[in-house]
Amino acid sequence: MQVSAIFGGIMIEGPKLLSFTQTAKKMGLGRNSISKLVKTEELPTVKIPGCKFLKICIDDIDKFLEIHKNNKNKKNKK
Numbered sequence: 001m002q003v004s005a006i007f008g009g010i011m012i013e014g015p016k017l018l019s020f021t022q023t024a025k026k027m028g029l030g031r032n033s034i035s036k037l038v039k040t041e042e043l044p045t046v047k048i049p050g051c052k053f054l055k056i057c058i059d060d061i062d063k064f065l066e067i068h069k070n071n072k073n074k075k076n077k078k
Helices: 020-027 031-039 059-078
Strands: 002-007 010-015
Touching: 020 031, 020 059
Parallel strands: none
Antiparallel strands: 002 010
C-alpha cells in the first residue's frame, strides 16, 4: 500500500509499513540498532497475519524521533 506520509518533517510517498532494513535506512541507523529498539519496546512493530516478518509503521518512527528530539532539546535548555 502506497501512501503519503510525513517522515522527519518531510512529505514522502511510499509504504506505510517498513521492514527493519528500510526503517534503518530511513533513520540512518544499522539494522541491529533497529532490532535493539524493537526488543526493548522503544519502537513498536506490526505483525500482519500470514506475513513472516514484523513491520514498523512510519507513524511510530515519527513518534519515536519526535520524543527523542524533544528530550534532547530539553536537556540542552537546562
